[in-house]
Amino acid sequence: MNASAFYDVLVIGGGASGLAAAITAARAGKSVCIVERDVACGLKLLATGNGRCNLSNESIDPQRYNHPAFVESVMGPRPEQELMGFFSSLGIMTTSEEGRLYPRSLRAESVRDALLNVCDRLGITLICGANVASAHKASEGWALQIDRPARALKAKKHDDRKSELRSLRKALADVPRKNEALQAHTVIIATGGNPTGIADTFSLPLTSLRPILCPVSATVVGDRAALKTLDGLRVRARLTLTRNHSELWHEDGEVLFRAFGISGVAVFNLSRRIQRGDTILLDVFPDLSKDELLDMLNRRVKLLGGFSPRDPRWLDGMLAPQLSRVVCTAFEQCHPGSNDVIHLVSILKHFKLLVEGTAEERSAQVTRGGVSVESISTPSLRARSVVDAPLYVCGEALDIDADCGGFNLAWAWLSGIRAASSL
Template identity: 40%
Template structure:
């Protein structure tokens, strides 16, 4: 159940192993969750899938195996999806998420995978032979397989897709009973309802990979709004009780509420209440180069910064205003403050647009070899309590876990059938 990355990988793997497969998807189209990934380019995977990037590294190692990069390369090639690497991040060759959706749908068609869209699971009953699933399906054309635009590789407009969703919400429905030997849960990061239907343990979900709400320590946030939209090359340390626990370098995007960008997203997976961030505002300069620059300013401008223009050429004007205020407040040396500008963490921001959710089915309840939850029931993807950094790691988990669950479920069906 679920027509995203993990669900489609599971469906293709099961079908290739000889099982008859039906994908049940609540949206009006299969694979729409992929269209927004990687800013529409779909960051499929990473060239170096180190387990340390995952919330539960040992579980990632157990599920993904010794060479997940090679396994995923084979899978993408098998569905006719050439890929390319940009700084180690793996994308479709076209750099279009719609190409990924179209390739998966075409593979489903070749493997005779049945697709049921716009359908919601309401109840599940365990039987001796498997499951009876009661699915709420709208009357009309919503039960068609994929939208013709997706299967042809032509991207449907956002407005058109929204209109179809509005029509779906108003459409009359009927209840269908579906019999299945095995079921695979691949419903994504909002899984509480599905877990309740199957009486599964469920960890509360929280959004991660999103911006961070923060403000300059001891200054408050009143001076932060003018920084909105400013991008700098920076390095950020995450401090807990004054001790560094994580550090990352990259581009930092300032927002009125705090910071954003890939580096902030990765930090958002690790922050807790009362944490602080120490931002190196001049990370591109060596200590020696910074020392020479500050010495020149002290000699040619003023011994100490007396106005924001003292930082011209070193810091953007809006950032110089904030740094100058912090200098007056803290009395710290200039080099210390620009190397380690303190921010107070307030929490995560823009959580509705978070790339992924933490929580779901605890991995302690899962057979990590097969991703079996109990007889005839498997899980894959974000429904499992596993998340990772930006860079294709989360989609890699979705593909690999989907393949694992799909092959295992198909094998279980073969063993059960005469």
């Protein structure tokens, strides 16, 4: 490669958003280079949707995002149709499950392969294992210095992809490095969830970063040992988040109890909204109203010949044994001496947990925070602070995040397309 190769567009980051931006720009006749810090492009896609790649959602509602007005301005009126057209142009056939969009293959690697095949056909240059060391404005846009491997990575061949990636990453850590000069008319930042270094390089304002879409650390109010009893139990429930006695949010879904708190898809969505000290109310009979549950329990009293709120066996057939024990403990603590079944309704519909924070943050799916949306023009996604050299930001590098269900990948694709379409 020429020591000062020039490209119309240089994309920093080869994830979903960066690949979408690069492909869109190349299809418009631009010469494009992607600089990716990992050993290959598109690797994060392999973990999405439990390996099936939840591409998008059939109903992309801007209200699912933390900055809905900004997202709506970028996405436009028909994001679902635009994305379907993009996937079709890549040769990706899709299927849906409960509104979530997947590749028909149900294999994330088929999506990545399709993207990289298109990059190859379009002549997009991929420089992997590389970092942008510096960037400054030049007469024709940007002059950059990148730090990259001095030679091709050599790693032991493996039968499975994960082992091969581990070998390649080890080789990347050990390989000699070299500096290389690049020039580009336009730079698109698509670095993903930790854009701190790149934002500093280009003097872009950052909001604070924290992991989200992860489990929640919590304790059962009045019974700190309860979660150890419940560890590993799954229940269908409605989660309601309250703060200062006001309801903020609710969602139905499966809840997995852990010794440190709770997990599950609905809990991941909850993690975007919590603050330490919030209260989570679990309704373990979300399909029944309070009156319906009370009627059912009164019939059970007649059937069993009485009510025994301190005997977990009374709840056999209704609840898992470990949950029955915790419920009976809660009944005794909240209503000592009472035998009124109405109090059991209250516990089953409003089982209280106190929020301590997020948990298992290293495995979080998304990062909250990034380049401030107030510094970005819409719908172009051009950085306002840089007026004399084209600079765009897309994907998770921006302070944009959403619930589970394909919404975050939808933003990645669409924002990458939009940034490249604005050149």
